[in-house]
Amino acid sequence: MEIGPKYIPQEIESKWYEYWLKNNYFHSTPDEREPYTIVIPPPNVTGMLHMGHMLNETIQDVLVRRARMQGKNACWVPGTDHASIATEAKVVQKLKAEGIDKNSLTREEFLKHAWEWKEKHGGIILKQLRRLGASCDWERTKFTMDPELSRSVIKVFVDLYNKGKIYRGIRMVNWDPAAQTALSDEEVIYRESQGKLYYLRYRIEGSDEYLIVATTRPETILGDTAVCVNPNDPRYQHLAPETRVLVPLINRSIPVIRDEYVDIEFGTGVLKVTPAHDVNDYMLGEKYGLETIDIFNDNGTLNEHGQQYAGMDRFDVRNQIEKDLDATGLLEKTEAYTNKVGYSERTNAVIEPKLSMQWFLKMEELAQPALRAVMEDAIQLVPAKFKNTYRYWMENIKDWCISRQLWWGQQIPAYYLPKGGYVVAETPEQALELARQKSGNDSLTISDLRQDPDVLDTWFSSWLWPISVFDGINRPDNEEIKYYYPTNDLVTAPDILFFWVARMIIAGYEFKGEKPFRNVYLTGIVRDKLRRKMSKSLGNSPDPLDLIDRYGADGVRLAMLLCSAAGNDLLFDESLCEQGRNFGNKIWNAYRLVNGWQVDEKLEQSDNNRIATEWFDAMLNRTLAQIEADFTEYRISEALMKIYKLFWDEFSGWYLEAIKPAYQCPIDRPTIDAVRGFFDKLLRTLHPFMPFITEEIWQHMSERRDGESIMIVRLPEAKPYDETLLERFDQVKEVISALRNIRKEHNLPNKDTLELCVLADSNFHPEFNPILMKMGNLSAIRTVDAKCSDAATFMVKTTEYFVPLNDKIDTEEELKKLKADLTYMEGFLASVLKKLSNERFVQNAPAKVVETERAKQNDAEAKIKALQERIAQLSK
RNA sequence: GGGAGUAUAGCUCAGCUGGUUCAGAGCAUCUGCCUUACAAGCAGAGGGUCCGGGGUUCGAAUCCCUGUGCUCCCACCA
Numbered sequence: 040m041e042i043g044p045k046y047i048p049q050e051i052e053s054k055w056y057e058y059w060l061k062n063n064y065f066h067s068t069p070d071e072r073e074p075y076t077i078v079i080p081p082p083n084v085t086g087m088l089h090m091g092h093m094l095n096e097t098i099q100d101v102l103v104r105r106a107r108m109q110g111k112n113a114c115w116v117p118g119t120d121h122a123s124i125a126t127e128a129k130v131v132q133k134l135k136a137e138g139i140d141k142n143s144l145t146r147e148e149f150l151k152h153a154w155e156w157k158e159k160h161g162g163i164i165l166k167q168l169r170r171l172g173a174s175c176d177w178e179r180t181k182f183t184m185d186p187e188l189s190r191s192v193i194k195v196f197v198d199l200y201n202k203g204k205i206y207r208g209i210r211m212v213n214w215d216p217a218a219q220t221a222l223s224d225e226e227v228i229y230r231e232s233q234g235k236l237y238y239l240r241y242r243i244e245g246s247d248e249y250l251i252v253a254t255t256r257p258e259t260i261l262g263d264t265a266v267c268v269n270p271n272d273p274r275y276q277h278l279a280p281e282t283r284v285l286v287p288l289i290n291r292s293i294p295v296i297r298d299e300y301v302d303i304e305f306g307t308g309v310l311k312v313t314p315a316h317d318v319n320d321y322m323l324g325e326k327y328g329l330e331t332i333d334i335f336n337d338n339g340t341l342n343e344h345g346q347q348y349a350g351m352d353r354f355d356v357r358n359q360i361e362k363d364l365d366a367t368g369l370l371e372k373t374e375a376y377t378n379k380v381g382y383s384e385r386t387n388a389v390i391e392p393k394l395s396m397q398w399f400l401k402m403e404e405l406a407q408p409a410l411r412a413v414m415e416d417a418i419q420l421v422p423a424k425f426k427n428t429y430r431y432w433m434e435n436i437k438d439w440c441i442s443r444q445l446w447w448g449q450q451i452p453a454y455y456l457p458k459g460g461y462v463v464a465e466t467p468e469q470a471l472e473l474a475r476q477k478s479g480n481d482s483l484t485i486s487d488l489r490q491d492p493d494v495l496d497t498w499f500s501s502w503l504w505p506i507s508v509f510d511g512i513n514r515p516d517n518e519e520i521k522y523y524y525p526t527n528d529l530v531t532a533p534d535i536l537f538f539w540v541a542r543m544i545i546a547g548y549e550f551k552g553e554k555p556f557r558n559v560y561l562t563g564i565v566r567d568k569l570r571r572k573m574s575k576s577l578g579n580s581p582d583p584l585d586l587i588d589r590y591g592a593d594g595v596r597l598a599m600l601l602c603s604a605a606g607n608d609l610l611f612d613e614s615l616c617e618q619g620r621n622f623g624n625k626i627w628n629a630y631r632l633v634n635g636w637q638v639d640e641k642l643e644q645s646d647n648n649r650i651a652t653e654w655f656d657a658m659l660n661r662t663l664a665q666i667e668a669d670f671t672e673y674r675i676s677e678a679l680m681k682i683y684k685l686f687w688d689e690f691s692g693w694y695l696e697a698i699k700p701a702y703q704c705p706i707d708r709p710t711i712d713a714v715r716g717f718f719d720k721l722l723r724t725l726h727p728f729m730p731f732i733t734e735e736i737w738q739h740m741s742e743r744r745d746g747e748s749i750m751i752v753r754l755p756e757a758k759p760y761d762e763t764l765l766e767r768f769d770q771v772k773e774v775i776s777a778l779r780n781i782r783k784e785h786n787l788p789n790k791d792t793l794e795l796c797v798l799a800d801s802n803f804h805p806e807f808n809p810i811l812m813k814m815g816n817l818s819a820i821r822t823v824d825a826k827c828s829d830a831a832t833f834m835v836k837t838t839e840y841f842v843p844l845n846d847k848i849d850t851e852e853e854l855k856k857l858k859a860d861l862t863y864m865e866g867f868l869a870s871v872l873k874k875l876s877n878e879r880f881v882q883n884a885p886a887k888v889v890e891t892e893r894a895k896q897n898d899a900e901a902k903i904k905a906l907q908e909r910i911a912q913l914s915k
Numbered sequence: 916g917g918g919a920g921u922a923u924a925g926c927u928c929a930g931c932u933g934g935u936u937c938a939g940a941g942c943a944u945c946u947g948c949c950u951u952a953c954a955a956g957c958a959g960a961g962g963g964u965c966c967g968g969g970g971u972u973c974g975a976a977u978c979c980c981u982g983u984g985c986u987c988c989c990a991c992c993a
Contacts (some may be wrong), residue, residue, distance in 0.1 A: 301992090302992055318991085432989080570986095609927085621953095623955090624953065628955095779958060779959070879972095884934070884974075
């Protein structure tokens with residue numbers, strides 16, 4: 040079969056993916072084999088594939104394909120997350136573009152739109168993943184709002200409620216005025232922001248004196264219910280205990296309270312207290328029984344408490360109030376001030392601390408088993424440095440605000456009774472029953488109950504993911520959950536360690552009594568070459584599909600893996616794709632070479648081919664062992680680099696060159712069989728990293744029947760190998776390198792043969808002579824017992840080699856080189872002797888170390904002697 | 916403000932329980948080569964105060980202290 044010198048991934052990748060799908064290789068069902076399970080971190084259902092996904096999914100696919108080839112029953116469960124806030128925001132936006140206001144729709148109408156949107160745009164990302172070669176079990180694709188997954192969420196909510204873990208209460212929450220919902224603390228991102236510090240005058244009641252208060256949020260004065268000073272602040276000792284001040288502009292009288300919470304150093308040492316709109320003020324308010332005045336509507340405009348500002352947006356009010364204060368002389372001054380402002384992760388709106396009625400989950404007790412599991416390595420975090428962060432978070436965990444004022448998501452199964460109170464139940468029917476019991480009113484009907492309009496936080500569904508994808512909440516004893524759970528590896532980014540990973544661990548122990556996974560591989564963040572995070576707004580994020588189009592999926596996979604030590608950020612550069620593509624091409628061409636060889640069945644295997652084959656066999660087995668070790672430590676990029684070098688340098692560069700028949704000459708049967716065997720093992724080892732090209736060549740290599748695939752054969756296992764052989768071959772390589780250097784220095788064409796003389800000693804092994812002859816293009820190797828004159832010379836270990844050059848030798852040059860070597864060796868010897876003459880070294884260092892130093896000494900002395908003799912000879 | 920991590924070649928990183936794997940790899944750079952598998956290649960070469968300073972030790976890139984730089988996490992003082 041004709042194949043060209045360039046490997047063109049585009050021509051084969053989709054073909055093989057179809058083939059794998061057709062043969063159902065990705066599908067897993069429980070059987071007697073050991074399971075290997077990964078659940079995908081579900082991307083947002085409306086999301087698009089970005090470089091972060093590429094990295095995560097590539098790593099997962101490598102692990103899954105490797106496990107599958109180790110004979111395990113590999114199951115990679117794909118799916119998507121409903122991402123309540125993000126998706127709802129997108130749908131609202133889309134409706135707005137069509138002139139539809141969300142508020143004009145009923146909940147049912149809105150959800151209909153949302154589902155339509157989901158059906159249309161949802162899961163594109165999963166389609167995109169196929170281009171990468173992801174071997175997900177697509178038949179198992181799940182969505183966090185699938186009926187059985189939603190049922191799981193509701194069931195868990197009711198269960199936790201009945202255990203007394205869930206409560207409802209008014210708390211200060213992070214309010215997103217754009218999405219008009221509460222957010223958990225983790226969904227708030229703080230950023231530095233340039234603002235002003237406003238110094239406002241609060242007139243002391245019954246006096247002409249003022250208290251000056253510094254604030255960054257003058258608009259909130261309308262909600263002030265006190266000012267506070269530190270009782271130890273000498274500046275305010277003169278104030279009578281019952282002193283009151285007037286809120287500027289509105290002249291509402293409020294008390295001056297005293298609390299050590301106030302920082303004397305900051306501003307003027309006077310703090311305005313607005314319990315409705317600041318977390319700390321809220322605590323002061325509780326402590327001193329202050330009134331709480333909420334001045335904001337849910338969308339961030341001011342309500343009737345805003346008086347003349349009612350209806351205006353909070354930021355417009357800030358500007359206006361500054362003018363008004365200034366005009367009335369109540370603004371002392373302003374100064375530039377940088378502070379941190381919280382933004383909504385999803386909508387980027389400035390977060391407003393807001394008091395509201397929300398549902399909470401008590402976390403402290405739930406967190407205990409999850410904390411222990413990680414600290415005791417029942418669950419291993421890779422890299423382990425994340426254990427610290429994890430512990431800190433788990434030890435300081437706060438109750439989780441799980442309600443969101445949205446429609447897209449699982450609606451909270453709490454039902455309010457007409458005359459107050461509520462019940463929590465999985466279904467309206469059960470709720471009704473409970474409601475009748477509770478109220479003692481048997482005439483209640485379902486329509487009398489009003490279900491809580493809020494939905495649950497997205498993470499309250501995804502924390503069940505490793506369980507719910509196998510329906511382990513609804514049917515805890517089903518075959519699948521028993522077989523696949525706990526899963527093996529979780530691959531995800533560290534920024535959702537708390538959002539998601541920790542909560543999955545908590546859920547695992549709470550609902551299954553067992554960890555959800557054994558290992559968590561935390562990847563880095565994909566950045567560009569300049570260390571900037573990849574983002575749409577910077578335009579520095581390449582389109583993964585475009586990269587695949589240009590470099591092939593294998594090339595892009597390699598690029599992701601080459602720069603991804605676990606937990607380190609990876610600096611992505613397109614040139615890495617090139618490197619990946621080039622490697623594919625290298626494999627392709629190695630195959631073209633081997634494929635083109637004619638076999639002569641009668642030809643006997645030469646010593647050269649036999650030795651080379653023995654050597655590569657040892658090399659291969661050593662590398663396989665190293666790769667296995669790397670994988671147990673999740674050093675995936677190191678494993679890849681090892682197979683990369685094995686294929687490129689050892690196999691292509693040394694082995695194939697060593698056995699390559701002369702032009703148009705045939706090769707013997709034993710050697711070609713060995714080569715094909717090696718090639719097969721190399722392809723199998725490479726397959727998890729580069730699934731497409733390895734399948735293509737593997738199918739080519741021998742007549743494969745339909746239904747066969749490299750992805751379901753066994754991975755080669757490392758066998759014992761001859762270490763001595765490898766060491767000796769290294770010396771052979773050194774000799775050949777030295778010969779190449781001599782050719783270069785003396786401008787000797789590669790085509791001309793050379794003669795090599797050896798002053799043979801115990802470090803010289805003549806069985807490798809055929810290799811030297813071929814790779815060095817030698818005419819003869821002669822063993823001599825005296826130094827050759829008129830020869831270029833070099834040493835490998837203690838053996839001296841000579842290449843007779845007759846008149847071609849430049850004595851001056853040669854002497855110069857030898858003298859430089861001599862100087863170096865003398866310096867080296869001096870350092871060794873210094874060590875050895877140090878009595879304390881000889882006494883204290885382990886015998887082995889001293890011995891190696893003595894060996895170094897002998898070696899160096901021998902070399903120096905040889906160099907001196909050679910110099911003397913040339914100087915004659 | 917609190918905590919963690921990290922600093923090794925131009926870049927990205929290995930370097931385990933101190934000692935021949937001790938100064939490494941890949942990429943990049945430079946110099947030769949259009950050598951019948953591959954120029955997406957081959958053969959070579961250069962390149963490092965192992966962040967600064969102290970200490971422990973016979974011996975430190977490695978352990979300890981300290982300073983500096985960078986990164987991340989947590990808290991959110993109005």
